[in-house]
Structure formats: C-alpha cells, structure tokens
Amino acid sequence: MVCETSLSPSDLIWPLFITSGKDIEEPVSSLPGVSRWSVNNIVKRAGDAAELGIPCVALFPNTQPGRRSEDGSEATNPDNLICNAIKAIKDTHGDAIGVLTDVALDPYTSHGQDGLIDDTGYVLNDETVAVLVDQAVNQARAGADIIAPSDMMDGRVDAIRQALEMGEYYNVQIMSYAAKYASAFYGPFRDAVGSGGLLKGDKKSYQMDPANSDEALREVALDISEGADSVMVKPGLPYLDIVRRVRDRFNIPVYAYQVSGEYAMIEAAAAAGAGDREALILETLTAFRRAGCSGILTYHAADAAKLLNG
Numbered sequence: 355m356v357c358e359t360s361l362s363p364s365d366l367i368w369p370l371f372i373t374s375g376k377d378i379e380e381p382v383s384s385l386p387g388v389s390r391w392s393v394n395n396i397v398k399r400a401g402d403a404a405e406l407g408i409p410c411v412a413l414f415p416n417t418q419p420g421r422r423s424e425d426g427s428e429a430t431n432p433d434n435l436i437c438n439a440i441k442a443i444k445d446t447h448g449d450a451i452g453v454l455t456d457v458a459l460d461p462y463t464s465h466g467q468d469g470l471i472d473d474t475g476y477v478l479n480d481e482t483v484a485v486l487v488d489q490a491v492n493q494a495r496a497g498a499d500i501i502a503p504s505d506m507m508d509g510r511v512d513a514i515r516q517a518l519e520m521g522e523y524y525n526v527q528i529m530s531y532a533a534k535y536a537s538a539f540y541g542p543f544r545d546a547v548g549s550g551g552l553l554k555g556d557k558k559s560y561q562m563d564p565a566n567s568d569e570a571l572r573e574v575a576l577d578i579s580e581g582a583d584s585v586m587v588k589p590g591l592p593y594l595d596i597v598r599r600v601r602d603r604f605n606i607p608v609y610a611y612q613v614s615g616e617y618a619m620i621e622a623a624a625a626a627g628a629g630d631r632e633a634l635i636l637e638t639l640t641a642f643r644r645a646g647c648s649g650i651l652t653y654h655a656a657d658a659a660k661l662l663n664g
C-alpha cells in the first residue's frame with residue numbers, strides 16, 4: 355500500500371539487433387546474452403515480446419560492410435534490413451507489438467558518424483537533416499509505429515514531423531532522443547551494429563557534454579516545440595537526475611535508454627559474483643520508474659518481463 359513506484363512489462367521497450375541471412379543467431383561478444391538475429395528470427399523475438407506483455411521493440415540493423423557508404427544512402431533504401439524487419443514483424447504480428455526505429459546514419463555510413471561529414475570529418479547539420487527525413491519516411495512507409503531520431507542534429511524533429519504529415523503518416527509518433535550525451539557507455543552497441551571499428555574521432559560536436567544539465571532542458575523544450583510526442587534521456591542510470599528534471603518541467607512522456615554499456619556492467623558484475631543478477635536488473639529498472647520514466651529501453655526487457663510475470 356505504501357509502495358510509490360510500479361514496474362511492469364508494459365513499461366519496457368526491447369532493443370533488438372538485425373543481421374542479414376536466414377535462421378541466424380549471432381551472439382554479440384561485448385553483450386553477453388544479446389544476439390543479432392536474421393529477419394525471420396526477429397519476427398520470433400517480436401512475438402516473444404508480445405507474449406511477455408512488452409508493448410514495443412526497437413530495431414537496429416547491422417548493415418553489411420558492402421552496403422555502407424560515405425553518404426549512408428542504404429538508410430533510404432526501401433529494401434534495407436530495417437524495412438524488411440519492420441514489414442515482416444507487422445505482417446506476422448500486426449498491432450500486437452509496436453515497432454520503434456532509430457533515425458541516424460551510423461549503421462549505414464563507412465565512417466560510423468550519425469550524419470554526413472565534410473573533408474575534415476565534421477558532421478554537417480542541415481545536409482544530414484535532409485537525409486534523415488528520407489530515412490524516417492522510408493521507415494514509416496514500411497510500417498514503423500514510432501520514429502526515434504537519435505542523431506541529435508538541430509531541427510530534425512520539425513523536418514521529420516512535416517515530412518510525416520506530407521506523407522499522411524498521421525499516426526506515426528516521434529520519440530526524440532532529446533537529451534543524448536556523448537557517452538563512454540555506447541561501446542558495445544557500436545560493436546553490435548558494426549560501426550565501432552569504423553568510427554574515427556568522437557560524436558562530441560552533436561551529442562551533449564555529460565557535465566551539462568540545463569542544456570538538456572533546452573534540448574527537450576526545442577524538441578517538444580518541434581512536435582515530438584515523447585522524449586528520451588540517454589544513457590540511463592548515470593542520468594536519472596536529468597530524467598527527474600525533465601519529468602518535473604514538462605508534461606510529456608519521458609523515456610530513458612539503459613544503454614549497452616550499462617547492460618554490460620550489470621552482466622559483468624553478476625558474472626564476477628559482485629551482485630545478484632536478477633535483483634540488479636529489477637532494482638535498476640525500478641529506479642528508472644522512480645525517477646519519472648514512462649518507460650525504459652533495456653536489453654534486459656525480456657528477462658525482466660519473465661521475472662515480473664513470475
């Protein structure tokens with residue numbers, strides 16, 4: 355009766371990595387327990403999610419090296435991995451599971467940056483936004499329910515919103531990665547999508563400085579004014595103070611991404627006998643809810659849902 359916070363499978367979003375081929379499960383070495391799945395297997399994982407009461411999966415492609423290019427044009431190919439996965443999931447499961455897709459060019463570029471770069475490697479904002487718009491419409495056309503721009507370019511939410519309206523994708527939502535920090539916790543993810551070894555330099559010219567908090571509120575305010583339906587804070591646990599500030603200031607759903615490095619940290623701690631794995635999973639996810647999250651993207655989603663369902 356005095357418990358202030360609840361945690362249920364319906365609060366979770368499960369990120370899944372896609373790879374080409376058929377009947378493939380490819381373990382990600384830096385994320386024990388996480389695999390890349392071929393499209394036919396992703397459909398099964400999406401079915402698992404629905405059965406467990408998880409409302410949504412988030413999809414990330416590991417694009418074949420030959421399909422990566424300087425301009426990331428594979429992102430706008432209607433027949434790319436992510437579109438094929440969206441279509442296959444929707445064909446099989448329909449509205450039983452939501453599909454969220456990332457908008458950013460890093461899984462498609464030969465240099466691993468989220469956008470188009472100039473000769474010095476600097477990411478060009480406006481040129482990138484034009485491509486992101488096409489990428490978002492490409493995903494909406496394939497059947498994505500939620501478009502999640504993770505690129506952190508200025509003005510992209512407004513541009514994507516307008517393009518979705520023009521394309522009559524009125525029911526497609528935008529969850530913006532509004533406060534995304536230039537973090538050391540993304541390493542295993544870059545391994546999973548295959549961009550890590552390619553990335554030269556860092557993403558500090560467009561991702562946020564971990565020392566800043568007021569800036570996060572300005573970014574969130576901008577994205578809301580541009581038409582975001584919900585906003586995200588990322589990474590998660592080290593940034594719960596940001597979640598709480600956003601929650602208190604704005605009347606919009608706030609999500610957090612418990613990112614790959616956080617997942618790896620929990621798994622490593624458990625494997626080293628430094629903590630009970632199940633208890634660590636449930637305690638950290640409860641902490642996100644206490645901080646004010648409407649939902650959490652977590653690689654532990656399926657395991658957590660099993661624990662919660664008893």
Ligand code: PBG
Pocket residue numbers: 456458460468504505539540541542543544557612613614615
């Ligand atoms: C791509 C993107 C990243 C993550 C989600 N979308 C990596 C990055 O910004 O380099 C990280 C997720 C994770 O670490 O689990 N823009």
